[in-house]
Structure formats: C-alpha cells, structure tokens
Amino acid sequence: MSTWTVIWPSRYRERTDAGWWAKLAGEDSYLRDLAMHFNDDDLTIIVEGDAFYLGSTDLNGLTNTDEVRARAAALLAVACGAAELELGHFRPPRVAAVVRVDESRAKQHFINVSSELRLHADINARVERTREDGSVEVVDVSPPGPRADEWARLARANPDIEDALVILGRSELRWHDLYHVFEIVEAAVGETMFSAGWVTKAAIERFTRTANSRRAIGREARHGHDRFAAPKRPLPLGEARSLSVALVRSWLDSISPPAEQRERVIEVRPPGDRASTSPAA
Numbered sequence: 001m002s003t004w005t006v007i008w009p010s011r012y013r014e015r016t017d018a019g020w021w022a023k024l025a026g027e028d029s030y031l032r033d034l035a036m037h038f039n040d041d042d043l044t045i046i047v048e049g050d051a052f053y054l055g056s057t058d059l060n061g062l063t064n065t066d067e068v069r070a071r072a073a074a075l076l077a078v079a080c081g082a083a084e085l086e087l088g089h090f091r092p093p094r095v096a097a098v099v100r101v102d103e104s105r106a107k108q109h110f111i112n113v114s115s116e117l118r119l120h121a122d123i124n125a126r127v128e129r130t131r132e133d134g135s136v137e138v139v140d141v142s143p144p145g146p147r148a149d150e151w152a153r154l155a156r157a158n159p160d161i162e163d164a165l166v167i168l169g170r171s172e173l174r175w176h177d178l179y180h181v182f183e184i185v186e187a188a189v190g191e192t193m194f195s196a197g198w199v200t201k202a203a204i205e206r207f208t209r210t211a212n213s214r215r216a217i218g219r220e221a222r223h224g225h226d227r228f229a230a231p232k233r234p235l236p237l238g239e240a241r242s243l244s245v246a247l248v249r250s251w252l253d254s255i256s257p258p259a260e261q262r263e264r265v266i267e268v269r270p271p272g273d274r275a276s277t278s279p280a281a
Contacts, residue, residue: 022098023052030083082165086151168248175240178244198247207240213234
C-alpha cells in the first residue's frame with residue numbers, strides 16, 4: 001500500500017536586474033514549469049507579476065535586439081528540450097519581446113513586428129515493506145530532484161546534446177525530427193545503447209523501419225521510394241516520441257548519473273499489524 005504527499009515547490013526568482021532580458025509568451029502552466037527549473041545565472045527564467053522573463057549571462061555582451069532575440073530563442077529551445085525530457089509533452093513558449101532593464105529597473109520593450117491541466121510537483125511516496133521476521137516498516141521515499149537545469153548545462157558544453165534538446169523542444173515533432181535525435185545518440189554511443197539496456201534492437205528496428213517506409217507513414221517517411229518494407233506493426237508517432245525521449249534521458253544519465261532516491265524508515269510495526277498509513281503533514 002502506498003500513499004502520496006504532494007509538496008509544491010516555490011523557488012521562482014522574482015526580479016529582473018539591469019541588463020537584457022527576453023519576455024516570454026505561452027501557456028502559464030508551462031512557463032511556471034520553466035521558472036521552477038531554471039534559476040542559474042547561465043539560464044534563468046523569472047516571474048515578475050504576471051510576466052515571465054528569460055535572462056542569461058550570455059546576453060550581457062550583446063549590443064542589439066536582434067542578437068539578444070536570437071540568443072534568447074536558442075537558450076529557450078534548450079530549456080524546452082530539457083523540460084520535455086523532465087516532464088513530457090511540453091508545449092514550448094516563445095520569445096515575445098526583447099527587454100532592456102536600466103539601473104532604476106525601468107523596462108524598455110523591443111517588440112518584433114513582422115489546454116490541459118498540468119500539475120508539477122515534487123512527490124514523496126510513503127510505502128510499506130514486510131521484513132523477513134514479519135514486521136512491517138513504513139518508509140518515506142524521496143525521489144531525485146528535477147534535472148532539467150542540469151541537462152541544459154550539459155548542452156552548453158556539448159553541441160550534440162544541445163541539438164538533441166533543441167529538437168525535442170519543438171512544438172511539433174515529426175518523424176524526421178525523431179530520427180535525427182536517434183542518429184545523434186547513435187553517433188555518440190553506438191552499440192552501448194543496446195549493451196547497457198537502454199533499448200532493444202527489435203525496438204530500434206521497428207522505429208527505423210517505420211520512419212523509412214512510405215508504406216508505413218506516408219508522406220512523413222524519410223524516403224519517397226519503396227525500398228524499405230513497412231514493419232508488420234508500424235510504430236505510432238507517440239510511441240516513437242517516447243522512445244526518443246527515453247533514449248536521450250539514458251544517454252544524459254550515462255554522462256551525469258542521477259542522484260539516488262532517499263529512503264527513511266519512519267515506523268516499524270510488529271507482525272500482523274497492517275494499520276494503514278496516513279499522508280505526511
């Protein structure tokens with residue numbers, strides 16, 4: 001038996017200091033997800049009133065709004081790709097305006113003229129385990145914290161990781177995109193993806209045969225000829241997306257292993273006592 005306690009994080013940064021910023025537009029829940037995950041100087045997303053702003057030390061030396069917009073969009077793409085790995089089915093926001101904040105914190109906006117409910121939280125599980133002597137221990141299990149900001153930092157040092165995250169952060173992923181991501185990981189790790197148990201050869205064969213076959217997925221296929229036979233059960237696009245995300249997560253975990261979940265025994269009951277556990281306060 002398991003019960004769950006939801007702990008709502010509250011670690012937004014809430015102030016735009018002097019310098020360049022990018023004002024973001026998108027669905028509020030997705031913007032708040034980004035603000036909860038990114039608050040380093042290299043890449044920070046803050047909430048100020050009902051507005052969201054992206055900042056970075058990368059913007060400090062830029063001299064015109066076009067450069068700021070382009071660099072902010074690139075940083076946002078990496079953040080959205082990392083959020084896709086962390087949260088799944090992430091709808092990326094966009095850069096709506098470039099903002100210059102002066103020392104008095106006055107803002108000058110430069111605007112370029114040319115739903116489902118999401119609940120994001122840190123969740124602790126409270127589980128019961130029976131020991132060899134028949135007693136029951138109640139364990140509070142804390143999962144590892146979010147890793148999207150860590151993956152974004154890896155992307156800053158590795159252009160292959162950056163490309164994979166930018167692609168996964170797109171608002172609409174097509175077969176060409178997913179195959180590109182697969183090839184990035186394949187080039188980086190080769191047969192390790194199989195020997196380490198990240199994915200099976202059968203799953204990759206089904207993925208690649210589906211992606212390559214016009215008979216399987218029509219005009220979305222990578223090729224227009226008929227030299228690639230469709231698999232008996234073509235892989236649905238949603239499953240292909242999940243496979244690609246899982247593959248990238250395994251790759252990044254191999255570079256920077258995640259922290260292990262923390263466990264704490266909070267109660268031991270004698271044999272035969274199966275009282276239910278109430279949620280933590």
